Amino acid sequence: MKIYVDENMPYGKEFFGLFGEVISFAGRDLSAEAVKDADILLVRSITNVNSRLLALNENIKFVGTATIGTDHIDLDYLKQRNIGFSSSPGCNKVSVAEYVLSSLLVLAEKQQFNLTDKCVAIVGAGNTGSAVHKVLTGLGVNCILYDPPLVAAGDQRTFCEFNDVLESDIISLHVPKVTSGEYKTTHLFGHEVLAQLSSEQILINACRGEVIDNQALLTLAKANKAPCLVLDVWENEPNIETQLLPYVTLATPHIAGYSIDGRVRGTEMLYQALCQFLGEEPVLSSRQLMAKPSISEITVDAPLTSDLVKSLIHVIYDVRRDDALFREKVNNANGFDHMRKNYPERRELSTVTINLSDKNYKMVNPINLSKIGFNIHIK
Numbered sequence: 001m002k003i004y005v006d007e008n009m010p011y012g013k014e015f016f017g018l019f020g021e022v023i024s025f026a027g028r029d030l031s032a033e034a035v036k037d038a039d040i041l042l043v044r045s046i047t048n049v050n051s052r053l054l055a056l057n058e059n060i061k062f063v064g065t066a067t068i069g070t071d072h073i074d075l076d077y078l079k080q081r082n083i084g085f086s087s088s089p090g091c092n093k094v095s096v097a098e099y100v101l102s103s104l105l106v107l108a109e110k111q112q113f114n115l116t117d118k119c120v121a122i123v124g125a126g127n128t129g130s131a132v133h134k135v136l137t138g139l140g141v142n143c144i145l146y147d148p149p150l151v152a153a154g155d156q157r158t159f160c161e162f163n164d165v166l167e168s169d170i171i172s173l174h175v176p177k178v179t180s181g182e183y184k185t186t187h188l189f190g191h192e193v194l195a196q197l198s199s200e201q202i203l204i205n206a207c208r209g210e211v212i213d214n215q216a217l218l219t220l221a222k223a224n225k226a227p228c229l230v231l232d233v234w235e236n237e238p239n240i241e242t243q244l245l246p247y248v249t250l251a252t253p254h255i256a257g258y259s260i261d262g263r264v265r266g267t268e269m270l271y272q273a274l275c276q277f278l279g280e281e282p283v284l285s286s287r288q289l290m291a292k293p294s295i296s297e298i299t300v301d302a303p304l305t306s307d308l309v310k311s312l313i314h315v316i317y318d319v320r321r322d323d324a325l326f327r328e329k330v331n332n333a334n335g336f337d338h339m340r341k342n343y344p345e346r347r348e349l350s351t352v353t354i355n356l357s358d359k360n361y362k363m364v365n366p367i368n369l370s371k372i373g374f375n376i377h378i379k
């Protein structure tokens, strides 16, 4: 069996080599000719899988994407051809939440505000939106949720209206790319909506670039009328509108979900889905493959103030590293993809145990370190 696996899928050879010959490929330039003899095709978000890519292939049985988003896959076409499919829902939701958390801590420090005085509107309350909700409420931050499809589906949580979103101090976007229909998300934040926001507000996009009209944003930014921006995703990646960069406070090349834990989880979820598709029992897990994190324990001997909690989070992940690297590399040839391909190791907070005394832990109310993601060991 020939299994074509994107070269940026960690442990792809280890997991998928168990089924047959693994052929790795660069995701952006995959051609129909190159995959014409694939039995299994495993991609990331940068490969469009459609009738054009699979036109020369008569054997393909299964397509998988090690990502949450599926907007690069023509699911109707796969169904028509009876090709099995799996994505990796939720694989990197914690990584995205930790990206948002780090970004807000950086902005609170830079602009000298207290996050617990702010209201965060989470647009899209699925896997990533809910993970963002969990970490922020773990810090004691007030959040509201906006998600009309979930309201229509009977989700019992409390949801707000779009007007409430526009009035929030901070807006964080977590919707899929949907190009048509009642719940269309492309240019959900177009000129008219963006023009209603003020420079006092913060707008974070860590879902898909097309959810914000980047040209409208640039026009408003040039007129000093844009909100404070955190952009991980952009229209037309990797050929993004670089004129936007000076107006973006934290800018990164679509790496919010790039903790190694999240990326490996994506591969492992595909492995499990493929085992199920082929009727085989899984024999390998990421635990057997992944290295121990370089920091696995931190001992805290003082009362946990919010400043100390911020330092703990930033020891593990500080988005300023990625923002600096991006600004340094973005104008090089293939700068956007180069940084994604060579992304420095980043672990999730759950790989770290915080040792602290019962007395010091009680001091952190209303901060809940476990909800934020750390393991806690009370001495």
Ligand SMILES: NC(=O)c1ccc[n+]([C@@H]2O[C@H](COP(=O)([O-])OP(=O)(O)OC[C@H]3O[C@@H](n4cnc5c(N)ncnc54)[C@H](O)[C@@H]3O)[C@@H](O)[C@H]2O)c1
Pocket (backbone or CB within 6 Å): 068, 069, 070, 089, 090, 092, 093, 096, 123, 124, 125, 126, 127, 128, 129, 130, 146, 147, 148, 149, 150, 174, 175, 176, 177, 178, 182, 183, 184, 185, 188, 206, 207, 208, 232, 233, 254, 255, 256, 257, 258
């Ligand atoms: N930057 C990154 O690295 C990164 C990582 C993971 C996911 N993503 C993107 O984030 C998206 C969301 O991921 P998820 O795991 O939360 O997906 P999900 O499917 O679990 O949740 C998406 C939610 O958005 C809601 N939604 C859909 N249309 C909406 C609309 N018009 N208005 C408000 N809500 C709407 C859905 O009802 C759903 O609850 C993915 O589709 C992917 O594109 C980006």
Ligand SMILES: O=C(O)[C@H](O)[C@H](O)COP(=O)(O)O
Pocket (backbone or CB within 6 Å): 008, 043, 044, 045, 046, 066, 067, 068, 069, 070, 092, 254, 256, 257, 258
């Ligand atoms: O949808 C997702 O899971 C994310 O956008 C994912 O992190 C994108 O990473 P890529 O597949 O482009 O490497």
